[in-house]
Amino acid sequence: MKIFRWYYDKDKEEKWLNQMCEKGYALKRFFLGLYTFEPCEKGEYVYRIDLLHNWEGDKYDYVSFMEEYGVEYVAQWYRWVFLRKKAADGAFDLYTDSASQVQHYIRIRNFFLAAFIVELFAGLIEVSTFTLEVNGFNAGSSVVIFLFAGIFLGMILKYNKKIKQLRI
Known part of the structure; x- marks a missing residue:
């Protein structure tokens, strides 16, 4: 399923992605407002969106670091990165303090x-x-x-x- 939406607020976008997952749709791809979803178990993932300091060289270290904690890199656009973690693995917050x-x-x-x-x-x-x-x-x-x-x-x-x- 493909849905076009334009977000400027990453918190609202995260909320919407998590609501889509609660309905059984997991984000597969993203490009310029076009979200591609695939079926999943309802509530299988928790999504987070992050803005990297820079995209040159930062991406691979960042993704490797996140994978060590069970976080999956889903998609990226410029410096924005879409991440998810299995909900069964517990809380998923990028910035806790x-x-x-x-x-x-x-x-x-x-x-x-x-x-x-x-x-x-x-x-x-x-x-x-x-x-x-x-x-x-x-x-x-x-x-x-x-x-x-x-x-x-x-x-x-x-x-x-x-x-x-x-x-x-």
Whole structure:
């Protein structure tokens, strides 16, 4: 089964993946919002999503380390990695103390911050071309670019709130 969904919040995405598994569908593949599932025992796995520090060289050490603890690497997209562990093997939490959770959310926030900055500059460039040549394409692409910048800004604010709550 294939399902297309677009998530920006990894906690909501994890929750949805775990709900799908409770219904008997295990994540098999992921690419740009397209999730591919295969049948499994209901609740067979617990899913977690992590953002690696960097993708170059980090992936193989990380995956090997996780496999030592019974965690299976399922899929990846850029620096995002999808992991699962058999539910029967017990709890599966990647970040168990608040300090490591804060660092994890800071990494995610900074990821969205970089994307926001890129979108903001791209939007400003697009607006400047719009002033030189007024047409529907330039106007439409400006709106789309600023829409993504707004989404990324919203995620930055959301992760700032999560970080603040964990630091209290």
